[in-house]
Each structure stands twice: as structure tokens, then as C-alpha cells.
Amino acid sequence: MAAEHEPGFCVCLTGAESSGKTTLAADLAHHLRAPLVDEAARTYLSGRPDYTAADLLEIARQQENAENRALSEGSPLIVSDTDTVVIAVWWREKYGALPVEIETMLSRRTRRGYLLTAPDMPWQPDPL
DSSP states (O other): OOGGGSOOEEEEEEESTTSSHHHHHHHHHHHHTOOEEOOHHHHHHTTOSOOOHHHHHHHHHHHHHHHHHHHHTTOSEEEESOOHHHHHHHHHHHHSSOOHHHHHHHHTOOOEEEEEEOOOSOOOOOOO
16 A cells, blocks of 8 residues: 555654764654664665665665554654655756656655754764
8 A cells, every 4th residue: 555545644754964864863762652663775785885866766665664664553643764755856966857766755755844953063983
């Protein structure tokens, strides 16, 4: 079942690298007793020196699937460390025009709101 037909609302964290998104997402999910959707790219790219367009498309699929799994648990709310919008921006920056598959993913996302983190803490390098 596509995300547009699933019940629930997604709170998505976004913002600059090393601005606390992952920590805030985990804390927020715990506080709200909501399923947490981890950033698929972090696991997928771990230990890889580089990635291709095919890898980024697979990351988008995995992110969408993880959200759909969390929504299928029936919670009225999920918290996501990132989402397909972030992946789409990443794609456009690196590869240009979006492939139809990512455009389709964007069109079927569940309702959501975004929390934008500010880079107001000391920067820590992220190997990804």
C-alpha cells in the first residue's frame, strides 16, 4: 500500500550536516512514543568511498520503504531522520533532473511536517 493511503503523520528532521538531526529525531520519537525511521543513507553508504546514481536511487527506495513499514504499524505519528525531499535535493545537486521514480515517491508521501535544525553547535565531521 502506498504511503498516501496510510494513516498517520510524519515529523521529518532536516538541516545542515552535524546539526543534531539524528539525536533530536531519536529523542523526539522516544518522547512522543512514535516509531523512528532512521536515515537509510547512513547504513547504505557506511564504509563506501563513493556512490553512484543507482546507489542514490536505492537509498530513496529504502527510505520510502522504511517509512511505509513504520506507518503500517498503525501509529498516528512517525519521526523520520530524513526523507525523500532531502534525497531529491541531493540528487539534483549531484545529478541534475530527478528520475521519474523519485518524482513518483515524492507524490505519494504521507502528510508531514518538517523540523529544520540550526547549525548552532560545534561542527563535527561526518564521514558520509
